[in-house]
Amino acid sequence: GQQLNQSPQSMFIQEGEDVSMNCTSSSIFNTWLWYKQDPGEGPVLLIALYKAGELTSNGRLTAQFGITRKDSFLNISASIPSDVGIYFCAGQLLRGSNYKLTFGKGTLLTVNP
């Protein structure tokens, strides 16, 4: 089956620093999604990417859909303490009604004030 490699596994940064994380896949996807999970809660969608090469921003977050369709990255600029959490990438390859998402293992972000 499809596998996603998400890196880094964890990051410890100072408030104000920029952050970058990425996902690579052994096969192509036609949709990439980035989620954030706060402790004790379910994942919440941050950014969705639908086209190879697409660059999309959501406030301080920017994500790109790789040209090869096998990778995506997420950047967070000027980090703040509330950015703390686990960030997941997810890929989707649509075939008919098959809409299953494959998730990366997550990047744990810690922001020191």
Add this chain to the structure above:
Amino acid sequence: NAGVTQTPKFQVLKTGQSMTLQCAQDMNHEYMSWYRQDPGMGLRLIHYSVGAGITDQGEVPNGYNVSRSTTEDFPLRLLSAAPSQTSVYFCASTQGPGGNQPQHFGDGTRLSIL
């Protein structure tokens, strides 16, 4: 607007016991899924449904059953709980396939099997 509601939030079972994890959504979404989340493993798909009466297996279906008798509800059943099923379980729903129909997640059920 409740979104996706999961019950219970916490549960402790003994090996061999059975139980049902409930999931309900009030957004009239056709697609619903169950995931389990384990440390260092991310979220793995257990079962999913593309509409009432239709279910299919995900990545890790063994030991779990599902049914979808209504659009709103998608219960997950453990017939004989095993310690390996200790995990956090998330239910999600979406209107349809495609990234422009993002999944909405519940807050999870934390299940411990002794």
